[in-house]
Amino acid sequence: MSVPLTLLGLLEREPSYGYDLKRDYDEYFGRGKQLPFGQVYATLGRLARDGRVEPGEAEPGDGPDRKRYAITSLGRAEVDLWLAEPVEPEPHLQTVLFSKVTLALMLGKPAEAYLDRQRAAHLVRMRDLTELKRTGPLVDVMLADHALFHLEADLRWIDLTSARLTELAAAVNNQKEQP
Amino acid sequence: MSTPVAAGGILIEARDVRKSFGQTPALRGASVAVGRGEILAIMGPSGSGKSTLLHCLAGIYAPDGGEVWFDGCRMDTLDEAARTKLRRTAFGFVFQFGQLVPELTAADNVAMPLLLNRVRRRTAYQTADTWLEKLGIGDKGGRRTGELSGGEAQRVAIARALALGPKLIFADEPTGSLDSLTGEKVMDLLVSLAREQDTTVVIVTHDARVAAYADRVVMVRDGLVSFDLGPESSAPKHAAKAAN
Numbered sequence: 001m002s003v004p005l006t007l008l009g010l011l012e013r014e015p016s017y018g019y020d021l022k023r024d025y026d027e028y029f030g031r032g033k034q035l036p037f038g039q040v041y042a043t044l045g046r047l048a049r050d051g052r053v054e055p056g057e058a059e060p061g062d063g064p065d066r067k068r069y070a071i072t073s074l075g076r077a078e079v080d081l082w083l084a085e086p087v088e089p090e091p092h093l094q095t096v097l098f099s100k101v102t103l104a105l106m107l108g109k110p111a112e113a114y115l116d117r118q119r120a121a122h123l124v125r126m127r128d129l130t131e132l133k134r135t136g137p138l139v140d141v142m143l144a145d146h147a148l149f150h151l152e153a154d155l156r157w158i159d160l161t162s163a164r165l166t167e168l169a170a171a172v173n174n175q176k177e178q179p
Numbered sequence: 180m181s182t183p184v185a186a187g188g189i190l191i192e193a194r195d196v197r198k199s200f201g202q203t204p205a206l207r208g209a210s211v212a213v214g215r216g217e218i219l220a221i222m223g224p225s226g227s228g229k230s231t232l233l234h235c236l237a238g239i240y241a242p243d244g245g246e247v248w249f250d251g252c253r254m255d256t257l258d259e260a261a262r263t264k265l266r267r268t269a270f271g272f273v274f275q276f277g278q279l280v281p282e283l284t285a286a287d288n289v290a291m292p293l294l295l296n297r298v299r300r301r302t303a304y305q306t307a308d309t310w311l312e313k314l315g316i317g318d319k320g321g322r323r324t325g326e327l328s329g330g331e332a333q334r335v336a337i338a339r340a341l342a343l344g345p346k347l348i349f350a351d352e353p354t355g356s357l358d359s360l361t362g363e364k365v366m367d368l369l370v371s372l373a374r375e376q377d378t379t380v381v382i383v384t385h386d387a388r389v390a391a392y393a394d395r396v397v398m399v400r401d402g403l404v405s406f407d408l409g410p411e412s413s414a415p416k417h418a419a420k421a422a423n
Binding site: 133 | 387396
């Protein structure tokens, strides 16, 4: 799970304070594991250093001064690239895929096309493993079987998610409108 | 959507095929081309139209619109008798259920399409024995297919489909009723023997592990071919992109 890219994706919606980013991250992607404030600000600092985000002027408030961060065109291009690129087809990648799909829906990007690219990457890997099974020794066959069953489970998730995209988009966007 | 095909040229092609059942559209302009000797998997969710597409390609259904071409000839305009003849002589079928006559022996079932095509009885049964042997069930020729296990019955079905030397085999969920290991053996045999005979295969499946045996995978969604994964490519071609 890439925290920097996910934060960048959240910033693509609108410029935000670190506090708001942490709240949204925890709500959408945390799944019970909160992102520490320290990590949010350290990540934003690195993203600013690398030209992916631009911090606004320090704004005085009740507590310490705070800055609103905005994504740059470089950051935006990086998010686009990340969303469009299939994840390496390995077992247990659902957290990354889940984040990509949720962000894509949030940003109105073509989640279905991303899922198709992932499906393609999975099928190519499954084809290679199947060929290995047809020609390799039994030990390789058993290892390939293990990978194939996990890839198949991912594919089922991809299929189900594809079928639920409209519903998911509504859920994500309704949630976003709530205060 | 134009589709990439193997180097040997196109054997069968659906062009903008539409088919409805009552008011319900099953295919809304599906296009796919299958190359000679190619093994193509058609995937898609339930109700997507994947089996309807196979049935239109095989001449079992006459499409409401669009065209189906086989071996350079237009097929959808043929009458039922001509389509039946084509199915009997040029196509083999492997379905999930119901294709074998359970009261007949394995050898009878394999020999039947040959006999229907006026092959001499002795030759038909010799050919049946040869194919049953190739499928690893040479000792089951005298058994009624109703008494065979699911995997054995499916091997008989493959033997029957291949015995006639068809140009094209249509397989609809060929491993759907089999356990994983048996399904794998059946797929392995189907693919190996089809490649050996240079027979084109079109497989409809919801099972990605079955599709992984194919050279190419297309996906049907909402009655359209929306995804085409060629033999080498790592990224699918999208109908929407192709249309733009």
